[in-house]
Amino acid sequence: MSVTTEVAAIRDGVTQGTRTTGGRVSFRAWVTVAVAFVGMAFGQTAIAFLTLGVFMKPLGQEFGWNRGQVAMALSVGAFVLLFSTPLVGRLIDRIGVRRVLLPSMFGFGLSLCVMYFFSGTLVHFYGMFVLIGVVGTAANNVSYIRVLSAWFIKCRGLVIGVASAGVAAGQAISVALAQSLVTQYDWRVAYLGLGLLVLVAGFPIVALFLRNEPGDVGQEPFGAEEAGLRSGTPAFSVSRAQALRMPVFWSLIFIAFCMSMSLHGVQIHFVPLLMDSGISAGKATAVFIGLLSAGSIIGRIATGVLFDRFFAPRVAMVAFMLPLASLMLVSSGVGPWAFYPMAFFFGIGLGAESDVLGYFTSRYFGLKSMGELYGYIFGAFMAGSAAGPAIYGLVQARTGSYDSILIASTVMLVMVCVVCATLPRFKDVPSVQT
Numbered sequence: 001m002s003v004t005t006e007v008a009a010i011r012d013g014v015t016q017g018t019r020t021t022g023g024r025v026s027f028r029a030w031v032t033v034a035v036a037f038v039g040m041a042f043g044q045t046a047i048a049f050l051t052l053g054v055f056m057k058p059l060g061q062e063f064g065w066n067r068g069q070v071a072m073a074l075s076v077g078a079f080v081l082l083f084s085t086p087l088v089g090r091l092i093d094r095i096g097v098r099r100v101l102l103p104s105m106f107g108f109g110l111s112l113c114v115m116y117f118f119s120g121t122l123v124h125f126y127g128m129f130v131l132i133g134v135v136g137t138a139a140n141n142v143s144y145i146r147v148l149s150a151w152f153i154k155c156r157g158l159v160i161g162v163a164s165a166g167v168a169a170g171q172a173i174s175v176a177l178a179q180s181l182v183t184q185y186d187w188r189v190a191y192l193g194l195g196l197l198v199l200v201a202g203f204p205i206v207a208l209f210l211r212n213e214p215g216d217v218g219q220e221p222f223g224a225e226e227a228g229l230r231s232g233t234p235a236f237s238v239s240r241a242q243a244l245r246m247p248v249f250w251s252l253i254f255i256a257f258c259m260s261m262s263l264h265g266v267q268i269h270f271v272p273l274l275m276d277s278g279i280s281a282g283k284a285t286a287v288f289i290g291l292l293s294a295g296s297i298i299g300r301i302a303t304g305v306l307f308d309r310f311f312a313p314r315v316a317m318v319a320f321m322l323p324l325a326s327l328m329l330v331s332s333g334v335g336p337w338a339f340y341p342m343a344f345f346f347g348i349g350l351g352a353e354s355d356v357l358g359y360f361t362s363r364y365f366g367l368k369s370m371g372e373l374y375g376y377i378f379g380a381f382m383a384g385s386a387a388g389p390a391i392y393g394l395v396q397a398r399t400g401s402y403d404s405i406l407i408a409s410t411v412m413l414v415m416v417c418v419v420c421a422t423l424p425r426f427k428d429v430p431s432v433q434t
Helices: 003-011 027-041 044-049 052-063 067-095 097-117 122-135 141-151 156-184 187-209 240-244 247-268 270-276 281-309 312-331 336-365 370-399 403-421
Strands: none
Touching: 027 044, 027 141, 027 156, 027 187, 044 067, 044 097, 044 122, 044 156, 044 187, 052 067, 052 156, 052 187, 067 097, 067 122, 067 141, 067 370, 097 122, 097 141, 097 187, 141 156, 141 336, 141 370, 156 187, 156 281, 156 336, 240 370, 247 270, 247 312, 247 336, 247 370, 247 403, 270 336, 281 312, 281 336, 312 336, 312 403, 336 370, 370 403
16 A cells, blocks of 8 residues: 555545554554664665764874864755655655565675775765765665654654664664774774674665554554544645645754754864864863763653654753753853753764754654655755854864854854744644643
């Protein structure tokens, strides 16, 4: 049964007969959450983008590139996703997640393996990240959040948070593997190892166990009865044309861009920021990896749980107030100790970001065009991710410090919190409005 037919069947209340009631979370639904966790762990963000730091020194030694030139590959990849994600999202809406995700994940793994044969110029290196960005677009959050939104009406925040924690787990695994292979062999073998990790460990699990809709295995979404889907009440959903005329859509675009620009700008430059404040390189790295990673995992799961219990924009506003407060604390010049809570609070903000964008998109616009609409919002997020680190670097190079750009990040996070406070009520699930 096609995705379109299945969604229509659920809306029309004909998902009766042998299907489960949707009143409890089935084992198959939890399998879907676990598979999404694995998929995000072996996805584009964790495997290709968050491991680039491991390759900076060996690439620089072999080709004479500085770290800024190598890091520019992240901006190139993010810029590609700005345009490719909406197109892939639209394709997902039309033909289903599996038909788009599986070729993308397989091609992504192969493109990493091809890096073994790379021996070209810096332009060629950027071209490889263009390839990785285009081929691996669907091997990212857009696919898995779309699937989880179809499987869960209730507890959607929790399951998105749990699955998104896979990105942090994947980063830990892939960074450790890449560093080990670089140390024992070289950077080419490390890229080959990452590609094989995707093809041998991640791809088979996703291919065997991921299903587009609960109807594909004779079940209903968890929470279907409470949402009125069995009684024939149409599910709330809007088309792309309708969404583009809704102010809330442009509010989410604004939140995505400003949030990622400010948070990721600090994230990428956090270690040199600590070192500029007199903290040793070893301690700076330990603080960055330890506290920020811990905050990220806590932020992903905690905000997801709270989204299901309280009105999500208010939860998001509190989540982004934490890094905002830490920025203000650091800017006040109270001392190096302020960077410790800053790392943890920024981790919470970074963890909340993925929950916010996917959850809000599904709740405000429904599933009809969710893939494409989330693609636009995620594209704005990637635009901020590309611009933030570059602007931080330029400002530091011109002024010799991060002071002015930290103030600018503070202002952006204030605006993000204000916009979150003005977001309207959801229309699909009244039980999460309080």
